[in-house]
Structure formats: structure tokens, C-alpha cells
Amino acid sequence: MTDTDTQTPKTGYACIAGYLRTLDSSPGVYRMLDAESRVLYVGKARNLKARVGSYSRPSPQHSRRITQMIRETSAMMFLTTRTETEALLLEQNLIKQLKPRYNVLLRDDKSFPNILVTTAHDYPQIKKHRGAKKEKGDYYGPFAGAGAVNRTLNQLQRVFLLRNCSDQDFETRTRPCLQYQIKRCSAPCVGHISAEDYGRSVQDAQSFLQGRTKGIQQKLASEMNAASADMEFERAAALRDRIKALTQVQSTQGINPQTVEEADVMALHIDGGQACVQVFFIRAGQNWGNHDYYPRVSGEEDPSEVMEAFVGQLYSDREPPRALILSHGLDNGDLMAQALSERLGRKVEILVPQRGEKAELVQGALRNARESLARKMSETATQAKLLRGVGEAFDLPQTPKRIEVYDNSHIQGAHAVGAMVVVGPDGFEKNQYRKFNIRGDQLTPGDDFGMMKEVLTRRFQRLLKEDPERTTGTWPDLLLIDGGAGQVSAVREIMEDLGVGDIAMVGVAKGIDRDAGKEEFHRTGKTVMALRHNDPVLYFIQRMRDEVHRFAIGTHRAKRSKAISATPLDEVAGVGAGRKRALLAHFGSAKAVARANVSDLQAVEGISQNMAQKIYDFFHASG
Structure with a gap:
């Protein structure tokens, strides 16, 4: 990459035209800056010279937003790239980082939760996970929000009786907890289920999260009938309850698509200078919830421009699914698909269906987008009225915006x-x-x-x-x-x-x-x-x-x-959360760790001789 930043005292069309002699036909990213060096706009181009040239003279194709942006431009910056795909990815990262005034901007940038089935323990834990996937285990998601994850986890615990306690709680248990009493856990912590049987339950839960629910129900029904025939009525009743809970999980997910295995369904609705994009998450052939976004727009953009900016920013730091099913096409759909495929390491399709089940999914998302935006606009109008009321009540010079x-x-x-x-x-x-x-x-x-x-x-x-x-x-x-x-x-x-x-x-x-x-x-x-x-x-x-x-x-x-949960172990260099848990599980308390000798410390899994000596020296330095 090369970086060019040439200053000129001119503004507007003259300022932009002054850069043309320094540019070539390379792909890259450009930034428009105002007189105070604030970034007004970030864009990408297959041919920088041609794209910048289109801003260097008045054109009937320029909207009021673009015309005003050109008028405010006092300087430009350029980054050339090897490919247009690289330029597209760089553009979206810069937009998220710099938040330029004239770009379509994705304002809600929170991460989505997943369900994690841990694999580092003989009795795997099932839990909600958000953020980087650093913990060892199998991840399922994303889900639309914490509510969707919590509902699914609740039902999975009722069906498969998997533990959600931490490894530390598991190791120190001497009797079953409340989760066992309310039939949400099989109490592996106190040996109420064998490792083999628990492992089968984990496999069933993972099969469910992978969309293979029909086989699980048939298996549970077969086990229930066998238990009933053997006059094991208590076990048969428990299996019946698990089948009922599994059916309830499927019903609460709403309509699950028959022909879509993995996709994000996105629909855009624009009204009154505001926009809403509704996203449905389809994973393992199941609907894992929906989320609405309200990107910042001027109201003059084409739907394809808004959708392309939204898709690019949404997946700039997230893993895309195998398919995106959209209500509107993108200006650079093939380029976006190529960029996302490179990021994922496998093919990503971008579809704008006109008929069939995929089109019905888009229509459902579009209906939700319209309704969500109508509610948002109503709430915004009410909020604006309240802010005006605050300004008037306290004699402020103008309505407060913050x-x-x-x-x-x-x-x-x-x-x-x-x-x-x-x-x-x-x-x-x-x-x-x-x-x-x-x-x-x-x-x-x-x-x-x-x-x-x-x-x-x-x-x-x-x-x-x-x-x-x-x-x-x-x-x-x-x-x-x-x-x-x-x-x-x-x-x-x-x-x-x-x-x-x-x-x-x-x-x-x-x-x-x-x-x-x-x-x-x-x-x-x-x-x-x-x-x-x-x-x-x-x-x-x-x-x-x-x-x-x-x-x-x-x-x-x-x-x-x-x-309250802090211990002196937190201050020992090299003792992280894992070693801290192992030490406390082995000795029972930080005080017991402090009294232990080097050989006892070394007996703990994950504690080397050097680390044992370091821990011993920490607690005995003043002695």
C-alpha cells in the first residue's frame, strides 16, 4: 500500500481536481476531509483517478448530500491497494473506525451471543458465550440476542439435563444443586449419571443444535416405549417430559425454513429519512431469532447503497454465514461475495430471491422492518418532544441533543x-x-x-x-x-x-x-x-x-x-484463571495454598516446578 496526502488551499471542485495529476488508475480508498481535517467521507474505487475525477466537476447525478460533501471538502487522502476486494474491506474498516458524517453508518455494533459446549472437561458444560472464541469447545450461533440464547438454553437443559455450573463449582460439589431438584441437570457432579450416559446426552444436544432434531425425537420415543415395556415407569415419564420439552423448543422457534440450512436474511425499509434493516439468523435449518438495526442515513441514498454499506460493516469483524438472502441487491454484489468468501475461507452466496421459500423469508423480514421502523419513528417523535420539554422547563438556549x-x-x-x-x-x-x-x-x-x-x-x-x-x-x-x-x-x-x-x-x-x-x-x-x-x-x-x-x-x-472473590493468588505473576481454579480445587482455599510446600504445589495439574517455586516464594517472601 502507498499513502498520499497532498495539501491544497482550495476547496470543493477545485480542491478535488487538484489531486487528479497525482493519481493513477490503481484501486484504493479515498478520504474527503473538511477545513479542520475531520473526515467527511470514506469511499473505495476500482480506479482512483476515475472516481475522484467524477467529484471534480458538477454533475446532475450528484445528490444534495454529495454536492454538500464536495462543497465542504478541503483536502483528500488516498490509500492504494492491490485489488478492489482489498479496497472494499479497507473502506468498511475505516468507516467503522472514523464514522464519517456523509457515510451510511451502522450504529449498533454489539457482538452476538453463541451457545458453547465445552470440551475440556469429562462432563462438558453448556452455557452462553459472547466475544472472542478462545475457550476450548464447540460454538453454535450466532443468536439474535441474550433472550433467544437464554430461552434455548433453558429448554436444552430441560431436554438433555446438561450442567451449566462452572468447573470450580462442579469440583467442589458434595450434593446436587437446585438445578437437579427442578429437573434441569442430571447431577454428574455427584455421580448421579455415568460419563458415558452424560456423553450421549451431550451428543444429542449437539445434534439438536446442528438441526438433527427428528432423529433425536425418534430416539427418545423409542427409549420411552422400551422403558414403559420394562415397567420402568419413572424413567418413561422422565423421557416423556424430555420429548415434550423438545417439542416446545421447536414451537418457540417459530417457522423454520425447509430449504435454507444456514443464512442471514436481511430486509431494508426506508421511510422519512430513516432506515431499518431486519436480520433473521438461520442456523442448522432453525430460526435463531431476529435483530433490527437503524443505520444512519440521509434519506437520499439508494437502497442498494444502504444495503451494501450495512453488509460490509456488519461482517467487518464477524464471521458471515454461507448465504446472505437480501431484499435489495448490492451495487457491488459479486465483489462483496468475493470479499466475504475470502474472509470465511469458503464460498459465501449473496441472493436476492424473487420467488419460493427464500422470497417468503425476505417478505417476512421486510414486514418486521416496516413495523420496527414505524415504532422507532413514533418513539423518536416522542423523545424529541420530551427533549424540547426539558429545554423549555429549564430555560435552555436550545433543545438538548445530549x-x-x-x-x-x-x-x-x-x-x-x-x-x-x-x-x-x-x-x-x-x-x-x-x-x-x-x-x-x-x-x-x-x-x-x-x-x-x-x-x-x-x-x-x-x-x-x-x-x-x-x-x-x-x-x-x-x-x-x-x-x-x-x-x-x-x-x-x-x-x-x-x-x-x-x-x-x-x-x-x-x-x-x-x-x-x-x-x-x-x-x-x-x-x-x-x-x-x-x-x-x-x-x-x-x-x-x-x-x-x-x-x-x-x-x-x-x-x-x-x-469478595479476589484472593492473594490474583497477585502471583503467571497464575491465571485456569491455574487459580486448579489450585483452589486441589487445596480448598487460598490460605491452604499459602501453607503448601513446593512438592505439594507441583502435584497440582498445570503447575510446573518453576511455577510451584514462584508461588511458594510469593507467600514466604517476608518469612
Whole structure:
């Protein structure tokens, strides 16, 4: 790859035309930048010179969006690549990384959960897994969300009675847990089932997850009939319950396709300048749920442009299925299929069906996309009205586009955390939430003022460093904090010391009798105010306050739980989670590990002589 970045004082068409003499017909990626070097647009081209040339002069083919983008362009950057496929992949990665204003942008970028059947244990565990597939085992997915995974896991446990406990819990069990009592586990931890029988159940569960359900039901029915004939009525009843649970799993999955084994079905609907893409996940011939996305669009793009950008960004860091079944074709469908095939290491088909079952699947996804976008637009209109109401209630100069709400959580100063939630035109923006582990060693336990000072100082020092010009939309228009006049005065002083005292701030106090609905609102230099008890804006503020409180409490509990489960072994270099589990399972406690000699430590699986010596030295260094 080569990188060219030539500066020119011109803007618009003249600026772009100035680059043509330095370009050739190589494939590559180009970036358009404004006068402040912010990336406006990222695009790819089979022929860079031809593509850039199309922007160097006015054209009736240019939409208002493209014309405005050209007008703002003050500089360009270029990366040449060996192939157009490489350019396509690079383009999508840069779009996700830089989030240019004029590109179609996939805003929801969370990972999807899988079901993991572990293979590193004699009695495999079945559990939900999200993230990198580092743990040894067989992965099944993706599922559309945690709800779809949890429902499937629940039913699988009822049918196949597989354990979901950790290896550490398994090793230390002396009697069956509640899962056994409610018939969700066969209790292999205490020997209620042999390794061979448990292994067969694991194989059946994996067969189900691979779509081979008919054979499993026939096998269970045969076993039930045999048990009944042998007058083993209790076993026959248990098998009957498992067959019933398996039938229920299949019914809750909805309509399962007959001719599609593995695919993502995607349908796009655009209305009123907004877009929704509905994705159905088909794996092993089963419907594993659906998820709706709302990519950022201007409303002027062709559906093929939106769909191509969505597909490229969705699979930039995910493994694609064998087939994509789409409602709209892509501008570069063959190129996208080639790029995804190279990434997967096997052929990926991109289909736009016109008839048959695949077309019916697309129509079902399209119906869901229309309904989801209608709900979203309704919610957005309501949200916009509430934000306007907040601006009017607190006499803000303009309607806030970003509200940040802060709270602290601790128990007598211990495990203290700060929390920030963000509210904008699309409601609660959970990917913008932030937690702050309180670091102040000099703080008095329970000093809420001190904790809030630390949180806000860290928050705004970072903003001042990353975006001093306030151009990225990450600066708040309004701060909501929990507290009355004293808290507001203290926070205002902090903000002015940081040089950001112009940001509006409101303190929300509990009010008379500390009842919801009687909140008082404190602002610097203004009298205390209240909102009428049935005002929608008051309910909106209560929801924001409750959400930040929920987030703060959850963060605090997680920190406290981690501290409770911490042991001195966490500080031993080279002792990770696996060795820690092995040591605790062998000795029973960290205190017993500390008392062990080198030969005893070396007897633990995974602990070498050098590691045993290192652990021994750690606990006996002061002796």
C-alpha cells in the first residue's frame, strides 16, 4: 500500500481536481476531509483517478448530500491497494473506525451471543458465550440476542439435563444443586449419571443444535416405549417430559425454513429519512431469532447503497454465514461475495430471491422492518418532544441533543463507583454509558462531593483532550446530578475550574417527604423550581434518574462481588484463571495454598516446578 496526502488551499471542485495529476488508475480508498481535517467521507474505487475525477466537476447525478460533501471538502487522502476486494474491506474498516458524517453508518455494533459446549472437561458444560472464541469447545450461533440464547438454553437443559455450573463449582460439589431438584441437570457432579450416559446426552444436544432434531425425537420415543415395556415407569415419564420439552423448543422457534440450512436474511425499509434493516439468523435449518438495526442515513441514498454499506460493516469483524438472502441487491454484489468468501475461507452466496421459500423469508423480514421502523419513528417523535420539554422547563438556549446524568454508589465509602448515562434523540444511548472506579485515596469514606468532583474532573479533562473544539457531538448540552443546592454549587465550582462552566446543569433533589413526584430542581443563580406532578417531562427526568441509579448500583455490585472473590493468588505473576481454579480445587482455599510446600504445589495439574517455586516464594517472601 502507498499513502498520499497532498495539501491544497482550495476547496470543493477545485480542491478535488487538484489531486487528479497525482493519481493513477490503481484501486484504493479515498478520504474527503473538511477545513479542520475531520473526515467527511470514506469511499473505495476500482480506479482512483476515475472516481475522484467524477467529484471534480458538477454533475446532475450528484445528490444534495454529495454536492454538500464536495462543497465542504478541503483536502483528500488516498490509500492504494492491490485489488478492489482489498479496497472494499479497507473502506468498511475505516468507516467503522472514523464514522464519517456523509457515510451510511451502522450504529449498533454489539457482538452476538453463541451457545458453547465445552470440551475440556469429562462432563462438558453448556452455557452462553459472547466475544472472542478462545475457550476450548464447540460454538453454535450466532443468536439474535441474550433472550433467544437464554430461552434455548433453558429448554436444552430441560431436554438433555446438561450442567451449566462452572468447573470450580462442579469440583467442589458434595450434593446436587437446585438445578437437579427442578429437573434441569442430571447431577454428574455427584455421580448421579455415568460419563458415558452424560456423553450421549451431550451428543444429542449437539445434534439438536446442528438441526438433527427428528432423529433425536425418534430416539427418545423409542427409549420411552422400551422403558414403559420394562415397567420402568419413572424413567418413561422422565423421557416423556424430555420429548415434550423438545417439542416446545421447536414451537418457540417459530417457522423454520425447509430449504435454507444456514443464512442471514436481511430486509431494508426506508421511510422519512430513516432506515431499518431486519436480520433473521438461520442456523442448522432453525430460526435463531431476529435483530433490527437503524443505520444512519440521509434519506437520499439508494437502497442498494444502504444495503451494501450495512453488509460490509456488519461482517467487518464477524464471521458471515454461507448465504446472505437480501431484499435489495448490492451495487457491488459479486465483489462483496468475493470479499466475504475470502474472509470465511469458503464460498459465501449473496441472493436476492424473487420467488419460493427464500422470497417468503425476505417478505417476512421486510414486514418486521416496516413495523420496527414505524415504532422507532413514533418513539423518536416522542423523545424529541420530551427533549424540547426539558429545554423549555429549564430555560435552555436550545433543545438538548445530549443529556448526561451522574450518580455515585458505595457502602460506607467502600467499592465506590461513579456512573454516567447518556440520553439523546434516540433515547438511552447505552453504548455511551461510562463507569468510574473512584481512585481518590484521600477521600473521606462517603464523601459524595469528593467522588463527584473526581468523576467530573476525569470526564471533562478527557473531553478537553480529545475534542477541545466540541465538534464530535460527545459534549453534553445538559448535566443532571443527584442533589440539591450544595451539590449544585460544588459541581459548578468544579466545572468553572475546568473551564467548562458554560454547560447547563440541574440538580435533582428528592423534595418534600423524599417522594417521587415532589422533586425539586436546583440551578445556579436561580430559585428552586418544581414541575407539576403529571408533567411528562417530570416522568422523563425520573426515568433518567432511575436509570443512572440502576447503572451505578449494578456497577457497584459487580465491583464488590469481584473484590469478595479476589484472593492473594490474583497477585502471583503467571497464575491465571485456569491455574487459580486448579489450585483452589486441589487445596480448598487460598490460605491452604499459602501453607503448601513446593512438592505439594507441583502435584497440582498445570503447575510446573518453576511455577510451584514462584508461588511458594510469593507467600514466604517476608518469612
